[in-house]
Amino acid sequence: MIADWIAWIFYACAIFFFAAGLVGLLRFPDIFSRLHAVTKADNLGLGFLLAGYGVQAADWMIGLKLVLIWIFVLVSSAINCYLIASTAYARRKEAGS
Amino acid sequence: MSGVLLGLDLLFCCTLILLAWMAVRDPDLYRAVGLFIAFGLLCSLCWARLKAPDLALTEAALGAGVTGALFFTVLGRISVDRQPQRKAPYAPAFALFLAFALVLGYTILRSLAPVPEFGLRAIALERLGESGVRNPVTAVLLNFRAYDTLLEVGVLLVAVIGVYALRPAGREAPVLKLVEPSLLKSVRNVLSPVIVILALWLLWAGEYRAGGAFQAGSLLGAAGVLQILCGKAFPLGMDRFLFRLAVSLGFAVFLVLGLLVMVGEGEFLRWTLEQAKLLILVIETASALSIGLILAALYAACAGWPGDAPAHIPGAEEAP
Numbered sequence: 001m002i003a004d005w006i007a008w009i010f011y012a013c014a015i016f017f018f019a020a021g022l023v024g025l026l027r028f029p030d031i032f033s034r035l036h037a038v039t040k041a042d043n044l045g046l047g048f049l050l051a052g053y054g055v056q057a058a059d060w061m062i063g064l065k066l067v068l069i070w071i072f073v074l075v076s077s078a079i080n081c082y083l084i085a086s087t088a089y090a091r092r093k094e095a096g097s
Numbered sequence: 098m099s100g101v102l103l104g105l106d107l108l109f110c111c112t113l114i115l116l117a118w119m120a121v122r123d124p125d126l127y128r129a130v131g132l133f134i135a136f137g138l139l140c141s142l143c144w145a146r147l148k149a150p151d152l153a154l155t156e157a158a159l160g161a162g163v164t165g166a167l168f169f170t171v172l173g174r175i176s177v178d179r180q181p182q183r184k185a186p187y188a189p190a191f192a193l194f195l196a197f198a199l200v201l202g203y204t205i206l207r208s209l210a211p212v213p214e215f216g217l218r219a220i221a222l223e224r225l226g227e228s229g230v231r232n233p234v235t236a237v238l239l240n241f242r243a244y245d246t247l248l249e250v251g252v253l254l255v256a257v258i259g260v261y262a263l264r265p266a267g268r269e270a271p272v273l274k275l276v277e278p279s280l281l282k283s284v285r286n287v288l289s290p291v292i293v294i295l296a297l298w299l300l301w302a303g304e305y306r307a308g309g310a311f312q313a314g315s316l317l318g319a320a321g322v323l324q325i326l327c328g329k330a331f332p333l334g335m336d337r338f339l340f341r342l343a344v345s346l347g348f349a350v351f352l353v354l355g356l357l358v359m360v361g362e363g364e365f366l367r368w369t370l371e372q373a374k375l376l377i378l379v380i381e382t383a384s385a386l387s388i389g390l391i392l393a394a395l396y397a398a399c400a401g402w403p404g405d406a407p408a409h410i411p412g413a414e415e416a417p
Contacts, residue, residue, distance in 0.1 A: 072291075079284050 003055050010052035017045035031088045039081045043074055109143050118194065130168040137161030150307035151234045154299075158315035163392055166322060170399045229373025231305040238309065239377045243366040247355065250348045250384050257344055257391045260398045285323045292320040300385050304374070310347070310384040317389025322396050332394050344394065347387030351380050 021041020028034045050070050054063040116139060120132035137160035144153035221233050221241060228236035238246045296316040303309030324331040332340055354376055355366040363369070368376050 075284065075287070079280060082280055 007052040007055045010048045010055065014045045014048035014052065017041045017048065021045065032085060035081050035085055039077050042077055046070060046073055106146065109139065109146065113139055113143060114198065118191075122190075126172055127169075130165065130172060133168065134161050134165040137165065151309070151312070154307060154312045155315070158312060158319070163315060163318060163322075163396070167396060167399050170396065174399075227370060229368065229370055230303075230377060232303060232307070232309075234307070235303050235309050235377065235381075239380060240368060240373060243351075243355070243368075247348070247351050247366065250351055250387065253388060253391050254345055254348045257394050260395060264398060281323075282327045285327050288323065289320050292316050292323075296320075296385065296389070300378075300381055303381060304378070310381040311388060313381075313385040314388025315392060317385060318392025318396070321389060321393025325393065325397050331397065332390055333397050340390075340394075343390050344387055347380075347384035350383035354380060 018041055021038050024037020024041065025034050028037055047070055050066040054066045057063050057066070113136065116132055116136040120129050120136055123129040123132060137156060140160060141153045141157035144150075144156055221237055224241075225231070225233055225236055228240040230236050230240070296313040299308040299316065300310065300313040301308075303312070321331060332343075335343075358368060358372065358376075359365055
């Protein structure tokens with residue numbers, strides 16, 4: 001099945017992005033670059049994962065739900081990242097002055 | 098394929114035990130709470146693997162979500178020394194832990210192995226037709242064992258009464274300080290309607306598939322927590338009478354309906370087949386509303402009253 005092959009390519013991309021994000025989380029020096037690595041990787045990794053599921057899905061309603069899931073994760077992950085980063089930034093300014 | 102699944106299950110089990118151990122052991126409380134949330138999420142995955150989607154949903158929403166939020170809020174309010182404290186001796190504790198886990202595991206394996214089918218699963222499925230609903234979990238929760246659920250809703254009510262009886266006198270309406278709440282506010286505006294719709298759907302879906310009052314209630318609670326994080330004095334800013342009414346609505350409706358069916362020949366909490374579906378839906382709706390508000394109220398109480406001196410953990414200052 002050609003759909004399965006396409007799905008597996010998507011899954012491979014997802015694994016690559018999750019792995020890259022994990023390495024970034026573990027190896028990057030400060031909270032901002034770590035957040036960058038994690039959010040980018042999660043968004044794209046999850047995107048590819050869901051795209052793979054979508055290709056293999058039985059009908060388009062499931063695909064639509066997967067897209068919705070991705071959009072909600074994008075929104076909440078962006079907000080979480082922003083809140084953590086702004087709090088860390090404010091704390092650092094407080095400590096510096 | 099079954100080999101892959103077995104590997105996955107083993108991985109789940111080992112990671113679950115490891116996470117539990119790490120969460121208990123970690124001297125840094127922030128990290129411990131993070132590990133606890135990870136434990137909750139993995140636990141909900143395990144429930145999903147055990148084909149218990151109801152429990153998986155509840156564990157994710159309550160065990161990982163609400164409890165994690167409560168823990169983090171408490172940590173934000175108490176002044177904990179973030180330096181790792183004196184380490185307790187590691188090896189004896191781990192040996193004890195391992196011994197206990199092994200004995201417990203062995204006992205469970207031995208006691209379960211020879212029993213082919215245990216529990217009341219077969220009976221519940223057999224008499225599903227008499228319950229008025231199609232989801233066996235809902236049938237057990239709100240019909241066959243409605244008494245237990247009534248008390249569970251009651252326990253939540255008592256908990257919130259207890260917390261509010263203990264709050265500092267003369268202070269109302271806590272407002273959290275956030276660095277920059279405007280973005281969060283726009284997210285709340287987008288997400289709140291979606292959360293409410295999802296909660297309604299879960300409530301309705303509980304009749305024939307995973308879902309129900311507790312799942313819907315925890316979603317409503319999450320919407321309430323979002324309001325609190327945005328600086329709203331919710332639900333403490335509500336009209337007092339309205340707040341009390343809404344918090345006790347679930348328990349009250351459950352109890353009154355349970356008593357009403359006794360009129361004539363009936364028994365306490367024993368719905369007849371014609372009444373069952375409607376009564377269950379009414380009770381679940383009222384309970385979901387109360388549970389959501391109770392969870393938000395517990396979170397609000399935990400978020401603290403402005404002007405409070407930060408509480409201290411006894412012993413935290415003695416650390417070098």
